[in-house]
Amino acid sequence: MRESLLDRFIRYARIDTQSDDASQTFPSTEKQKDLLRILVEDLKAAGLADAAMDAHASVLATLPANLPPEHPAFGLVPAIGLLAHVDTYHEVSGTNVQPQVHRNYDGSDLALPGVPGEAIRVADEPGLAACRGLTIITSDGTTLLGADDKAGVAEILEALWRFAEHPDRLHGPIRVAFTPDEEIGRGTEHFDVKAFGADYAYTIDGSGIGVIEDETFSADSVFVVVTGADVHPGYAKGKMVNAVRVLSDFLMSLPPHRVPESTKSREGYLHPITARGNVSEARAHVLVRDFTEEGLRDLEDTMSAAAAWAERKYPGARVALDTKRSYRNMKDAIASAPHVVEYAEEAIRRAGLTPGRGAIRGGTDGARLSSMGLPTPNLFNGSMNFHSTKGWIPLEWMEKAVETLGHLLDVWVERSTGGPGGGG
Numbered sequence: 001m002r003e004s005l006l007d008r009f010i011r012y013a014r015i016d017t018q019s020d021d022a023s024q025t026f027p028s029t030e031k032q033k034d035l036l037r038i039l040v041e042d043l044k045a046a047g048l049a050d051a052a053m054d055a056h057a058s059v060l061a062t063l064p065a066n067l068p069p070e071h072p073a074f075g076l077v078p079a080i081g082l083l084a085h086v087d088t089y090h091e092v093s094g095t096n097v098q099p100q101v102h103r104n105y106d107g108s109d110l111a112l113p114g115v116p117g118e119a120i121r122v123a124d125e126p127g128l129a130a131c132r133g134l135t136i137i138t139s140d141g142t143t144l145l146g147a148d149d150k151a152g153v154a155e156i157l158e159a160l161w162r163f164a165e166h167p168d169r170l171h172g173p174i175r176v177a178f179t180p181d182e183e184i185g186r187g188t189e190h191f192d193v194k195a196f197g198a199d200y201a202y203t204i205d206g207s208g209i210g211v212i213e214d215e216t217f218s219a220d221s222v223f224v225v226v227t228g229a230d231v232h233p234g235y236a237k238g239k240m241v242n243a244v245r246v247l248s249d250f251l252m253s254l255p256p257h258r259v260p261e262s263t264k265s266r267e268g269y270l271h272p273i274t275a276r277g278n279v280s281e282a283r284a285h286v287l288v289r290d291f292t293e294e295g296l297r298d299l300e301d302t303m304s305a306a307a308a309w310a311e312r313k314y315p316g317a318r319v320a321l322d323t324k325r326s327y328r329n330m331k332d333a334i335a336s337a338p339h340v341v342e343y344a345e346e347a348i349r350r351a352g353l354t355p356g357r358g359a360i361r362g363g364t365d366g367a368r369l370s371s372m373g374l375p376t377p378n379l380f381n382g383s384m385n386f387h388s389t390k391g392w393i394p395l396e397w398m399e400k401a402v403e404t405l406g407h408l409l410d411v412w413v414e415r416s417t418g419g420p421g422g423g424g
């Protein structure tokens, strides 16, 4: 008998695929290929005969269209890409993952047997209350579960199997990509959009059930260089300009209500992630995030004003800012093809859910693909609290994600007949 969605997910979750943001290699860790190689075989088993890992450690595969020539949508259905990433979050261990299956969940705190006394508490996870009776999967508390994004990987394979087992269920060309290094923002650095050959795509890498995300942050990096003046500290009066102190003061002068720790939903932030230096020179790297171009500019103006203030306060110090563009909100790139999101909402409805639209407080591979000309919103995979040792995912939500994918590919066929109501 064919492997179940649960068994498949658990098999993938056990494989260590943590990425490493300090690595200079690509992919950042070789062990991601342990899973990628398995996925080549699993895709072939599901009937995607051309499955292969490319030179940049992406696994690509095709399920060719099966529409008969007499079908009104024959040759008209765009190639739809389905993407998921194999790596797990670089800050939390993914070694020796021991998935725990909590069947018929009773609504109480979920014990994590690897850490005695530790639990996923209902008080911390409001979503859990609605999951009574479901089958919930967690780690043992010592590692990530890795449902971000192995749930997406398992769901895509399960959806492909269902097409394989029902050859009468018609679909257009489907392209699949499993990619490395999404968590460190390098997943699509080498991704060959042309070779992928999809007209539209979806990452299956979102969270809460029924949600499609068509917005991401826009992102810049500001590199700060403070130049001071070093002299012997015993004879420094009126001469020394200490770059370390200037940089500290500059960073602390940035508005405290505009940092990740105190912002949510659609609020942008300034986030200093590194600071190092000495008396003569000190450097910092500040992430700038907002949903709009104006918001980014406001935050960058705030930094410029703070730099001018620091130079006035510390005569002789120079505070130079260099802004580098990272990525942009995918909304604009997707706006040219609104049906990509509408069809997904229809698919979510057909799966019996109420579609929700979300904005991601971060970037996704889809944001970069969208800016490369491939509109790629992000569909839910069901995983909750995903960058933590206390991540959890209901099997029934994974099942809904699989159903949604099936309906989504149906909708693309139905709306591609070229007649009235046809999309494309």
Ligand SMILES: [Zn+2]
Pocket (backbone or CB within 6 Å): 085, 148, 149, 182, 205
């Ligand atoms: Zn992810």
